[in-house]
């Protein structure tokens with residue numbers, strides 16, 4: 526069954542300097558209702574611009590944005606009813622009053638007249654994000670993670686249909702981040718709210734998103750499920766963004782025992798196995814050991830070819846030692862595709 530669409534852009538262009546060097550170009554995207562769509566791309570590729578176009582915060586130079594199949598007016602004119610159905614959370618929390626309490630900040634987007642309704646809505650939002658204990662704290666005194674919870678609670682207080690999240694977990698430490706990600710997934714499931722998520726963190730996008738849109742220099746270059754894009758990326762650009770990988774020319778790949786006729790060979794770190802005996806595989810020099818907690822990421826070298834390898838036998842392969850490796854899978858990309 527086809528997904529019902531809630532938002533779409535049809536050949537939308539927004540250029541900041543009158544040429545294609547910035548902004549977004551000719552972008553057509555479809556946002557399915559009740560799902561999490563992630564937007565991924567390198568810095569400056571146009572992710573935030575696309576989010577602003579989708580939410581009506583920016584007016585396109587050309588092309589159309591549709592919400593439930595109807596043209597979405599830009600917010601540069603008067604606010605329209607549909608604007609309340611699309612809320613956006615940016616990383617800076619700029620529109621929060623730092624001196625006011627969490628309770629008062631949450632109450633701002635609610636009508637003042639109906640006190641009981643207001644109390645009910647604020648209480649509901651506090652419970653939803655698990656921040657009831659913060660209700661009397663001044664917003665400015667909260668930690669980065671707590672601030673993000675309050676900002677998201679406020680964005681959800683009027684039950685929007687679409688929640689746009691621009692790098693929402695940037696300031697949040699790893700433990701807190703997982704809890705917040707889990708809560709957002711729960712809200713999506715229970716409320717059927719649609720989320721559009723911009724993030725730099727591939728792990729976050731892979732675990733949270735139902736669909737991913739890959740943007741490069743203002744153009745959509747690939748889209749699909751996280752599994753599809755991670756496991757069978759069409760573009761070198763996508764593999765680079767989503768995976769911890771090593772990149773080499775076809776000629777260099779011979780050092781890894783790979784025969785390739787294409788321009789570039791890419792090997793994900795998890796597709797390199799450390800051979801149990803030195804007689805197996807080649808002899809690679811361990812140049813760096815990056816400690817990652819329960820595993821290490823080894824940077825190994827042979828004939829000036831660099832490979833990233835995951836090692837779960839901690840401290841077994843120190844810098845300067847040699848290991849044998851076996852490559853279980855690799856990707857080939859033509860030069861013109863990257």
Ligand SMILES: Nc1ncnc2c1ncn2[C@@H]1O[C@H](COP(=O)(O)OP(=O)(O)OP(=O)(O)O)[C@@H](O)[C@H]1O
Nearest residue numbers: 541546547548566567568569570571572573574575
């Ligand atoms: N208001 C603006 N005026 C001029 N140029 C802008 C404006 N907003 C964005 N740009 C430019 O448009 C391009 C895309 O910016 P955008 O913020 O959308 O990228 P991004 O992918 O979100 O980047 P990042 O990951 O670094 O946040 C960049 O070159 C940026 O400098």
